[in-house]
Amino acid sequence: MKLVVGTRGSNLALTQTKQIVNELEKKGHTVEIKIIKTKGDKILDKSLDKIGDKGLFVKELESELLEGKIDFAVHSFKDMPTEMEEDLFIVPIPKREERKDVLVLNPKYSSLSELPKGSIIGTGSTRRIIQLKSIRDDLNFFPVRGNIETRIKKIESENFGGIVLAYAALKRLNLTNKISYIFSEEEILPAPAQGALAIQVRKSNKGLIRVFNEISDEDDDIEVKCEREFMRLMDGGCHSPIGASAKTNEEEIELTGIFGSENLLKVVRKAQKGKKQNYKNIALILSKKIKEELNNEK
Numbered sequence: 001m002k003l004v005v006g007t008r009g010s011n012l013a014l015t016q017t018k019q020i021v022n023e024l025e026k027k028g029h030t031v032e033i034k035i036i037k038t039k040g041d042k043i044l045d046k047s048l049d050k051i052g053d054k055g056l057f058v059k060e061l062e063s064e065l066l067e068g069k070i071d072f073a074v075h076s077f078k079d080m081p082t083e084m085e086e087d088l089f090i091v092p093i094p095k096r097e098e099r100k101d102v103l104v105l106n107p108k109y110s111s112l113s114e115l116p117k118g119s120i121i122g123t124g125s126t127r128r129i130i131q132l133k134s135i136r137d138d139l140n141f142f143p144v145r146g147n148i149e150t151r152i153k154k155i156e157s158e159n160f161g162g163i164v165l166a167y168a169a170l171k172r173l174n175l176t177n178k179i180s181y182i183f184s185e186e187e188i189l190p191a192p193a194q195g196a197l198a199i200q201v202r203k204s205n206k207g208l209i210r211v212f213n214e215i216s217d218e219d220d221d222i223e224v225k226c227e228r229e230f231m232r233l234m235d236g237g238c239h240s241p242i243g244a245s246a247k248t249n250e251e252e253i254e255l256t257g258i259f260g261s262e263n264l265l266k267v268v269r270k271a272q273k274g275k276k277q278n279y280k281n282i283a284l285i286l287s288k289k290i291k292e293e294l295n296n297e298k
């Protein structure tokens with residue numbers, strides 16, 4: 001097939017898109033890349049948690065998709081809102097990249113424990129903040145925006161102790177040499193779908209959906225669907241911190257979730273296990289358990 005893909009223009013977005021294009025070319029398709037600017041690329045002076053607009057990095061791509069100007073769009077899955085245009089569809093995901101978060105320290109320091117008391121960590125993510133606080137309660141936080149390369153430059157220019165980024169982003173950009181520490185999922189539970197790519201098509205484009213089914217990974221797809229279902233059910237609003245990570249093992253899946261109240265004072269983390277095919281119900285049970293505990297503590 002001759003296809004046109006829409007993508008944001010950051011190095012990360014382009015690298016992600018080129019990876020998919022590569023897979024398609026191996027199967028004999030030709031793909032033209034079209035770069036599209038989104039609102040999230042234009043507003044750079046505000047923290048994402050503060051702009052409050054869902055789908056900040058996706059809307060313009062979705063419009064071009066609906067108008068038939070592109071055949072598919074590649075997004076970071078974690079940037080996708082849970083609700084989507086009726087006529088669009090996200091195909092089962094290809095193999096997911098590493099989902100954990102990493103610390104990139106100011107070169108003045110060599111470990112998290114070495115950071116002076118009160119050091120500033122550059123991150124606007126409330127999910128990362130609540131979890132970092134339980135590792136070091138003296139740290140301060142300051143939002144940092146912009147593409148990955150810009151954020152890394154800001155560590156020294158803004159005199160941060162360090163910043164927290166997605167491992168997947170640094171791997172894709174060949175910047176793993178910048179990593180000072182990889183957080184375990186016990187320390188920082190990742191965002192739902194972190195490290196996964198969302199390939200969005202028109203629902204009516206059955207031929208293209210079939211092509212993408214050939215490069216999908218079944219277990220990774222179920223894990224991400226489970227995490228996203230949990231996120232949808234928690235529906236915290238964009239200020240509430242939420243993390244989720246599901247792991248499949250033969251017939252089973254275990255979903256771990258973390259949720260914090262909007263004022264960041266209460267945090268609940270729990271897990272739920274069950275059969276893979278019941279992933280939606282597992283997300284439902286976990287969301288109920290966590291909501292119950294959040295209400296109990298009020």
Ligand SMILES: NCc1[nH]cc(CCC(=O)O)c1CC(=O)O
Nearest residue numbers: 076078165166168169194195196
């Ligand atoms: N919030 C922006 C964003 N959206 C996706 C990624 C990383 C790539 C991924 O999760 O697939 C990032 C950067 C980050 O969190 O460090």
